[in-house]
Amino acid sequence: MWDAISLVGSGLTLIAFITAIFFAMYRAKLAHQTRRIQSAPNKDKLKAIEVAAEFISFDTSNQPPDSIERMILEQLKVRANRETRISYIFFSVAIMAFVVTVIYLIFSNQNSDENGDPLYNISGRWPDDDRNRFGGGDLYITQHGSSVSWTLTNLAAAHSFQGRYISPTHIKGIQTRTAGIDDNGCVTVSSLDVEVQNSDSFTYDIKDLSDKPCRGVSTAPRSKNIVRGIQ
Incomplete structure (x- = not known):
C-alpha cells in the first residue's frame, strides 16, 4: 500500500497540480491589479494603472490617454479568463490522474x-x-x-x-x-x-x-x- 501512495504522488498528478496552482496564483494577481485600479482614488488612479500596465507588460506610450484605463482593465480581464481556463484544465488533469491511479491500484492489489x-x-x-x-x-x-x-x-x-x-x-x-x-x-x-x-x-x-x-x-x-x- 505504501508503494501505491508513492505512485499516486508522482508523475503527471504532481506536475499538473503544481502547474494549476501557478496559474491560479497568477490569476489572483491579475484580479488584484483590477481591484486596485477600480478602487483607487482619482489622485492614485494613474499610479495604479502604471503598475498594472507594467505587470502585464502592456505598452501605453502610443495609446490615447483617455482610453488607457479601459484598455488595461480589458487586458486584465482577458488574461484572467485565460488563466482560469488553463488552471481548470490542469486541476482536471491532476484529479483524473489521481482517481485513475487510485482505482487501478485498488483493483490491481487484488492480484498480489x-x-x-x-x-x-x-x-x-x-x-x-x-x-x-x-x-x-x-x-x-x-x-x-x-x-x-x-x-x-x-x-x-x-x-x-x-x-x-x-x-x-x-x-x-x-x-x-x-x-x-x-x-x-x-x-x-x-x-x-x-x-x-x-x-x-x-x-x-x-x-x-x-x-x-x-x-x-x-x-x-x-x-x-x-x-x-x-x-
Missing part, C-alpha cells in the same frame, strides 16, 4: 505478488530515436517492486502511465494522454498490456477507454515495440 517477482527492471530513460519515434520527447520509466510508472512529454501531449506486473513479464495499467493548450487540454484514457522481453525491450497493446476521442488520436487498438538505445 503471488504471480512471482518481475524478471526484469525497465527503469530509466528510453530515448526518442528512429526506432521508438516518441514525437520529440524521451520516455522515463520508474519501477519499484511490481509497480511501474512512466512519463513522456512530446510536442503534442503529456503521457502518464501507472501499472503493475501481474506476472514476471506482463504489466497491466492505465495511461492518460493530455493534449496541449491548442487542443484545450483534451484527455485520453487508455488501458495498456505490456509484455517485457528484457531490460531494454518491451511491447505494449493499447486500447482507448475515452468516451470522446481527442482530435488526431486513434481509437483503434494498436501495438508497438519499444527498444532502449545505447545511453
